[in-house]
Amino acid sequence: MDRKKYLRIVIFGLIVVGGVGALYPFVMAMKPSAKADAALIRIDISDLRNGEFRIIAPNPSFGSIYNGYGWSLFVYRKQNGDLNVWHLPTKGRTVGMPDVWWYRPHFPCYEFGPTIINGVVDESKPIQCHKSDEPNAAYMNYSWDIDGKVIRGHVKDMYRAKGIVQGNYFVLGKSS
Structure with missing residues (x-):
């Protein structure tokens, strides 16, 4: 060389x-700085046992949407301890069922969630609307599996919330 x-x-x-x-x-x-990390929204999940779910309204990270609905969080801890968190449109105590997209709620559902048999969530059964005054049976057949993927209906998957579990909290918006 x-x-x-x-x-x-x-x-x-x-x-x-x-x-x-x-x-x-x-x-x-x-x-992200320590200040930005401290400003993230933390949702206490310490009292949520396996097989339990909760709707947290209003969702602190979003505002109002279509037709007077606002966003809430649907939190479900699976039987194996994994946590699923989705964004849902709600108005009062009702969940807005999507026309196709979740940001356009079509009709109110008074009982939305996983299928409960004898007081226990059956994870082999779908998440769906269990009680509504919607006369069209096709809308009542919308259903999602326990991970939020659509099973039946011309609708989209449930809108998963980005975040991670840190100790007894779900940190909304954090990726690692």
Whole structure:
């Protein structure tokens, strides 16, 4: 290797190292700060046992939507301890069932949730509307599996909330 080639390799290496060194502070600054992490919404799930669900209204991260409905959180702890959290449109104590999209509620459902048999959630049965005054039976057949994927009906999957479990809290909006 001649001297000229050696100098080119060394200079190229120094440029790469300098570029990485110059970019390092910018990359590290993109991580959320402790203040931003502390400002995230935390939902207490310490008293939610396996096989239980709860609707938390209003959803602190969203505002009002179509037809007077607002967003709420539907929190379900599966029998194996995994936690599912979805965004649902609600008005008062009713859940707005989607026409196709969840952000466009079509009719009110007075009892929405997993199927309960003898006081216990049966995870092999669907999440659906169990009580409504909607006369059209096709709308009443909307159903989702226990993970929020649509089983029946021309509607979308349940709108999963982004977040992670940290101790006794579900931290809404945090990814890791």
